[in-house]
Amino acid sequence: MVSNVEHPLSPLIRQLESIDALSDEECRAIKGLPVTLKTLRPNQDIVRDGDTASQCCLILEGWACRYKIISEGKRQIFSFHIAGDIPDLQSLHIPSMDHSLATLTTATVAFVPHEALHDLTARCPGIAATLWRDTLVDAAIFREWMLCMGRRSAFDHMAHLFCELYLKQEAVGLAGDHRCPLPVTQVDLADATGLSSVHVNRVLQEMRGRGMITLRGSVLVIRAWDELLRTAEFDATYLHQRKRAAR
Amino acid sequence: MPLFYFDVREGPLFIQDEDGLAFPDLERAEQEAIHAVVSIGKDRIPRSDTRDVTVEVRDADGKRVLTVTVALIVQRVDLSQDAEG
Numbered sequence: 001m002v003s004n005v006e007h008p009l010s011p012l013i014r015q016l017e018s019i020d021a022l023s024d025e026e027c028r029a030i031k032g033l034p035v036t037l038k039t040l041r042p043n044q045d046i047v048r049d050g051d052t053a054s055q056c057c058l059i060l061e062g063w064a065c066r067y068k069i070i071s072e073g074k075r076q077i078f079s080f081h082i083a084g085d086i087p088d089l090q091s092l093h094i095p096s097m098d099h100s101l102a103t104l105t106t107a108t109v110a111f112v113p114h115e116a117l118h119d120l121t122a123r124c125p126g127i128a129a130t131l132w133r134d135t136l137v138d139a140a141i142f143r144e145w146m147l148c149m150g151r152r153s154a155f156d157h158m159a160h161l162f163c164e165l166y167l168k169q170e171a172v173g174l175a176g177d178h179r180c181p182l183p184v185t186q187v188d189l190a191d192a193t194g195l196s197s198v199h200v201n202r203v204l205q206e207m208r209g210r211g212m213i214t215l216r217g218s219v220l221v222i223r224a225w226d227e228l229l230r231t232a233e234f235d236a237t238y239l240h241q242r243k244r245a246a247r
Numbered sequence: 248m249p250l251f252y253f254d255v256r257e258g259p260l261f262i263q264d265e266d267g268l269a270f271p272d273l274e275r276a277e278q279e280a281i282h283a284v285v286s287i288g289k290d291r292i293p294r295s296d297t298r299d300v301t302v303e304v305r306d307a308d309g310k311r312v313l314t315v316t317v318a319l320i321v322q323r324v325d326l327s328q329d330a331e332g
Contacts, residue, residue: 198253198283
């Protein structure tokens, strides 16, 4: 009999399947990982710059971000993370943390000991390849962020970010109909884009004014998807999503 | 922390801040206004006909407490006059 209760590691499987094919056996092996579940408050550090990690953190619910703070107190957010992501997967092979990982919202996370992940990847080379692929997609996203930060206008940058966050959530079943959660503050968006909060606000007002989006109560509704894609020169190739490539 | 509203003026364009941001004091609000006006100026001035950007800060009662402006001045040198000297 198949149970209706979802396995706690299902978000991870959905995320990995959005970028690669997994066999039933591989899914079973992933579900067999020993995990410690924890509920965290918003804006709580999960692992800090300078720490030596002995486990990886899988997000099951809520949002997290990777960041670093410079001496003047300014924070740069490097990436946003949603359910199914393992933001500190790199710590499996590079345990010295060179940045921090924190929650943005209340979050449920699963901690997986490095030992168990090493054992899993040794037993299942297919999973090792999928996790490698995941870190490569991660790097591809960094390249796009760099391009946005260095070269695009603030408006196009924000448009690009919204396209990405929508498609990432859509791929794992967290969004649809051009509507998705966006549980971040204007300050978070400013720290992720390198803009000031006021500048972010100015861009959001213009997007609203042009009828491209609405943003209310942590829900982003994209009202002019094609126009948003066009202005951001958004090409989803860098997300390397399996279904998108098959279309 | 008190709320401050940061309205943006770019030439004829006026964008009113409806959400506001909380800062401990006017000093910190002014720092944000400076960052904002420089950030918006750098973004908008090279990409449009806008030559000046102003951030107008209102307090929670709607009273204006600060304005910060950046402006671009381009002056071409008249080379024909140079030749005489």
